[in-house]
Amino acid sequence: MKKRTLPDALANECALLKALYVAKRKEMNLTQSDLADALGVSQAAVSHYLNGENPLNTRVAAIFAQKLGVPVQAFSPRLARQIEQSAAAANLGAGLSNDANIQYVGQPRLSFSYPFLSWVAAGSWAEANEPYPPGFSDRYELSDYEAKGAAFWLEVKGDSMTSLSGMSIPEGMLILVDTEEEARHGKLVVAKLTDSNEATFKKLVEDGGQRFLKPLNPAYPMMAINGNCKIIGVVVRALMKL
Template sequence: MENKRTLTTEQLEDAKRLKALYESKKKTLGVTQYMIAEELGISQGAVGHYLNGRNPLNLNVAAVFANILQVSISDFSPSIAAEAERLSKVSNVSYAGELKPRKKYPVISWVSAGAWCEAIEPYTLKEIDEWLESDAHIEGEGFWLKVQGDSMTSSVGPSIPEGMNILVDTGKEAKNGSLVIAKLTDANEATFKKLVIDGGSRYLKPLNPQYPLIQVNGNCKIVGVVVQAMMWL
């Protein structure tokens, strides 16, 4: 039987730093060893071997860990980060720095979205089962919603059909023409509409002309502005 290669002190330190990052970020990011295993195409046990210093990290594995944990490779393995830079210098592709990870945002319910306007915690991390990535610039807090109904479906111009995921930025200023998530005082859930400002009056306008225009007269609070929409096929 072939003897298992002993890791160097440097490799063990890399694993130690990586495991510390994983433990500190897994709850906040909703990351599990199973998710990492799926991304790498290996078993969950093999992921544990990397974290516990039983198998040495390599550039490909380090890049996946860095992306999922939203850190730089140099945060846990300066030597592998240096290797990536050296490799780029001997190729015909210039090194542009380490890949910046896409940030993950929670997918929440429409009731939770409406609670952003109230003096309560809209959700807890324990309630979040799904997180989606985005490289959009978010000015405040961000979260995803899954579109319900056909009020924002249109045969002409922009159309955001049922089932599409939309990313909401709670810190972005809502302007005339913005697609917004709003909370009406007489509703438990948030609603998704286009903000129209005309002559000092404000309206929530569905993209679907079959739905009525809603005039805003102090009966509505804007939760956030939709900055991205996508659909999984």
């Protein structure tokens, strides 16, 4: 798989952050493992941020800045402005709450933009566009979810995740996939066969030490994971476009 590339502005933020990390890691006695613990992600994810493979977000930038002892402005004026705007809204709310005639209704919810990349089959393994290609698309969708790593939208094809009761993800819905969210029992995941360009969307279940991909539609069988596939990411949001 080819290495992903970020837009220049986002890649430059990562490059500045990496330069700061290299310059200050000895002084701060800081390792990538320390950063991973602080961020709650894998060490590989930290490397992806520093090497410009994953874009920075406000949470990640704030934690990096705190650990390095620098302002976010030093590597990302863009994210520094977003953090300042959020803080200003929170301070405004604190001030208004003291006025009996005016009540603050909460900090505005931030929106995050993620690329729409492809489609994924909710059924048997199906040939699909690479669900995690290099670069970004010309289409983006917003979400209130702040991803832990690189994230993207996919469109669901097929009906194996359509259920008559409980959770149902019918054909045509968009799903947001976070590549750094932990894939554990009960999570909805996108998986890809290791020896081909075939992908599927299923629920991950564990039973007796064995992992399975389970459809929400009972008419479809479960699929055992026997080292023949890779979990691309966890589905964290679903969106129906009207």
